[in-house]
Amino acid sequence: MLVHTEIETIVTTAARAHFFWTKRVxxxxxxxxxxxxGRTVLLDHGASEGRCLSTRKxxxxxxxxxxxxxxxxxxxxxxxxxxGFDVAESRTDDVVERTLRCRITSWWAPFxxxxxxxxxxxxxxxxxxxxxxxxxxxxxxxxxxxxxxLSRTGGIQSNLVLPSADTCxxxxxxxxxxxxxxxxxxxx
Ligand SMILES: [Zn+2]
Ligand SMILES: [Zn+2]
Numbered sequence: 592m593l594v595h596t597e598i599e600t601i602v603t604t605a606a607r608a609h610f611f612w613t614k615r616v617x618x619x620x621x622x623x624x625x626x627x628x629g630r631t632v633l634l635d636h637g638a639s640e641g642r643c644l645s646t647r648k649x650x651x652x653x654x655x656x657x658x659x660x661x662x663x664x665x666x667x668x669x670x671x672x673x674x675g676f677d678v679a680e681s682r683t684d685d686v687v688e689r690t691l692r693c694r695i696t697s698w699w700a701p702f703x704x705x706x707x708x709x710x711x712x713x714x715x716x717x718x719x720x721x722x723x724x725x726x727x728x729x730x731x732x733x734x735x736x737x738x739x740x741l742s743r744t745g746g747i748q749s750n751l752v753l754p755s756a757d758t759c760x761x762x763x764x765x766x767x768x769x770x771x772x773x774x775x776x777x778x779x
Contacts, residue, residue: 621712
């Protein structure tokens with residue numbers, strides 16, 4: 592079954608803030624490939640597949656001994672991609688209001704959870720969650736010689752405490768605020 596999900600979010604940035612959406616999205620889904628509910632899929636706009644982050648490799652793929660997280664974590668290609676990414680901005684003297692509308696398209700099939708066989712996967716997942724990544728920076732600090740001040744990565748996500756603010760770690764200026772989290776709408 593082909594499934595489309597619309598994501599919309601609005602943030603406000605200071606006029607003297609550097610800002611762009613990185614086009615990376617993390618999205619929760621029930622994954623029929625690894626048969627687990629509530630997985631996170633990593634999406635990059637332009638990539639033809641997503642990467643599903645399952646926390647553990649199947650036992651038969653893990654050898655004996657002590658393992659790092661990377662040894663046991665399991666990342667597999669997932670039939671999920673970003674099929675639309677539209678950015679809009681509206682400027683006043685002091686602030687810029689920035690809207691991101693993003694469409695996620697996935698292929699989905701029914702399954703029973705590999706760990707809890709009584710539980711069926713659903714679409715959307717029981718607790719839909721999304722994180723939209725951005726790069727934010729402070730021109731005032733950059734002008735004062737802090738060359739790293741323009742390249743900090745942050746994200747706006749569903750379970751943020753609202754209203755939320757992102758401030759410059761050097762000067763404390765508020766660079767970004769959000770009054771609401773991303774809206775997630777299923778469009779089958
Ligand atoms: Zn998966
Ligand atoms: Zn600053």
